[in-house]
Amino acid sequence: MSNGSPSSTQLNANSKKARPTFHFVAGLFSGISSAVLLQPADLLKTRVQQSGATSLSATLRSILAGPNPISSLWRGTVPSALRTGFGSALYFTSLSSLRQLVANNAAVANSLTGGGPKNGNDPARRSTVLPKLTNTQNLLTGATARVLAGFILMPMTVIKVRYESSFYTYKSIASATSSIFKQEGLRGFFIGFGATAIRDAPYAGLYVVLYEACKTRLNKAFTNEDAAQQSNASIVSGTTINATSGVLAAASATAITNPFDAVKTRLQLMPQKYGNMLKATRLMLKEDGMRSFFDGLGLRMARKAVSSALAWTVYEELIGRAERRFVKEAEKTAAAVI
Secondary structure, three states, X not given: OOOOOOOHHHHHHHHOOOOHHHHHHHHHHHHHHHHHHHHHHHHHHHHHHOOOOOOHHHHHHHHHOXXXXXXXXXXXXXXXXXXXXXXXXXXXXXHHHHHHHHXXXXXXXXXXXXXXXXXXXXXXXXXXXXOXXXXXXXXXHHHHHHHHHHHHOHHHHHHHHHHHOOOOOOOOHHHHHHHHHHHHOHHXXXXXXXXXXXXXXXXXXXXXXXXXXHHHHHHHHHOOOOHHHHXXXXXXXXXXXXXXXXXXXXXXXXXXXXXXXXXXXXHHHOHHHHOOHHHHHHHHHHHHOHHHHHOOHHHHHHHHHHHHHHHHHHHHHHHHHHHHHHHHHHXXXXXXXX
């Protein structure tokens, strides 16, 4: 006889969450796949940002006119894949842990005050595997996770940017590492971290807020279908919602934070000239004007929109499959005991 409370099977199934290791692997796979596919856009963005006098069309023509245009467009793929892959792995793992910690603390607070779960039947949960938080909590957890991952992967970011530019002719990651250390010391691997953090913190925070907001609105729109349509299209609509939300959130957050990305690129390519964020900002304004802060914006928006949609959709799909498998295993185990 049911008393309205969740059964032990349900509690056991709900407690089976994908372990941090799986979040790491899912993030790694999603990051590497997006980095390899979209490396040409990243390279072109770096080339355009390295000098305010270089346009996208001129840069592309120059590369295509070279002896090896295809390999030239994918130059820097290895450091980019390593940086994006492990960056995504660290980001998704820490983001998941932070969000779960915040959600658990909120649940404890609700239980102590007599409140209950606020989103148990929320239709917006249909397409997500992440805890539902407030906008402020999404902003803070997203920003914290991104800055942490950015700091750890900063050396690879510097190598990646220099690989993509036309200022350096590194032959391997080992030679790039050796060259930077000899010429600039350990500090050389963290050049531009301030600009990167100022770019990444608001970008990641805004992205998570906008991503979750878009998913909520789109999920509510999908719930206007009749029950039969919902049951047949739930998997398809969930994937579509995640991808669409990723594109919209990335495009918006990228447009807001592009000036910091432009400053970061100049610092990492020409540290002797630009020195620090304030000096770089003044020089860019003096030499190239306000437009230099929006160099590469179109490319970065397009790349971020596609890469974020791809990375988050793949990540949520992999984690969702894992957690559905855990639930099924828990139900089978409970049935066998009965």
